[in-house]
Amino acid sequence: DAKTTQPPSMDCAEGRAANLPCNHSTISGNEYVYWYRQIHSQGPQYIIHGLKNNETNEMASLIITEDRKSSTLILPHATLRDTAVYYCIVRVARALTFGSGTRLQVQP
Amino acid sequence: ETGVTQSPTHLIKTRGQQVTLRCSSQSGHNTVSWYQQALGQGPQFIFQYYREEENGRGNFPPRFSGLQFPNYSSELNVNALELDDSALYLCASSLGSKAAQETQYFGPGTRLLVL
Numbered sequence: 001d002a003k004t005t006q007p008p009s010m011d012c013a014e015g016r017a018a019n020l021p022c023n024h025s026t027i028s029g030n031e032y033v034y035w036y037r038q039i040h041s042q043g044p045q046y047i048i049h050g051l052k053n054n055e056t057n058e059m060a061s062l063i064i065t066e067d068r069k070s071s072t073l074i075l076p077h078a079t080l081r082d083t084a085v086y087y088c089i090v091r092v093a094r095a096l097t098f099g100s101g102t103r104l105q106v107q108p
Numbered sequence: 109e110t111g112v113t114q115s116p117t118h119l120i121k122t123r124g125q126q127v128t129l130r131c132s133s134q135s136g137h138n139t140v141s142w143y144q145q146a147l148g149q150g151p152q153f154i155f156q157y158y159r160e161e162e163n164g165r166g167n168f169p170p171r172f173s174g175l176q177f178p179n180y181s182s183e184l185n186v187n188a189l190e191l192d193d194s195a196l197y198l199c200a201s202s203l204g205s206k207a208a209q210e211t212q213y214f215g216p217g218t219r220l221l222v223l
Contacts, residue, residue: 096141096212098143098150
């Protein structure tokens with residue numbers, strides 16, 4: 001699976017949009033971009049995934065650049081409960097390969 | 109809530125012992141994957157079971173083994189426990205094919221401490 005690069009940490013004010021970037025410059029044409037988050041000591045929670053089109057669901061939006069070398073996860077109105085580690089994963093195989101993720105701290 | 113359950117929630121064992129962890133997959137899901145998450149790191153893939161057969165394995169020694177039952181629940185067995193096996197063990201289920209690229213939904217995990 002392609003390697004991903006994420007900033008180790010980010011802060012966001014409560015009620016504002018949180019924009020989490022991910023670089024995946026070696027992504028192949030059939031590899032999906034997945035986002036999961038993990039709140040302290042819980043199991044990872046699926047957020048969203050996409051191949052090349054932008055995607056939106058009730059939790060977030062995923063913006064993938066046209067060349068697919070990077071993506072951004074957008075939480076439109078961050079709350080304190082969104083404080084977590086967010087993992088960007090590029091996947092083609094059956095296993096999810098987790099990196100170190102971005103620790104998002106939502107500030108009141 | 110994903111519908112994936114794991115038991116027990118916490119477990120303490122001593123070095124050299126054996127442990128069995130259990131996972132019930134989400135209703136309708138036929139594929140179970142197991143991951144190990146050491147403190148401060150991301151989860152690492154152990155193996156996956158699809159319709160009762162192992163369907164892929166990560167870089168873990170043979171003392172890590174598993175089973176999947178006809179109802180698609182699963183067990184992870186670890187023999188000859190080592191201190192480094194202390195971790196959060198995560199189970200994820202998906203409605204899969206053998207290619208198994210479907211979205212995986214995780215349970216809450218079992219925290220194992222080896223003394």
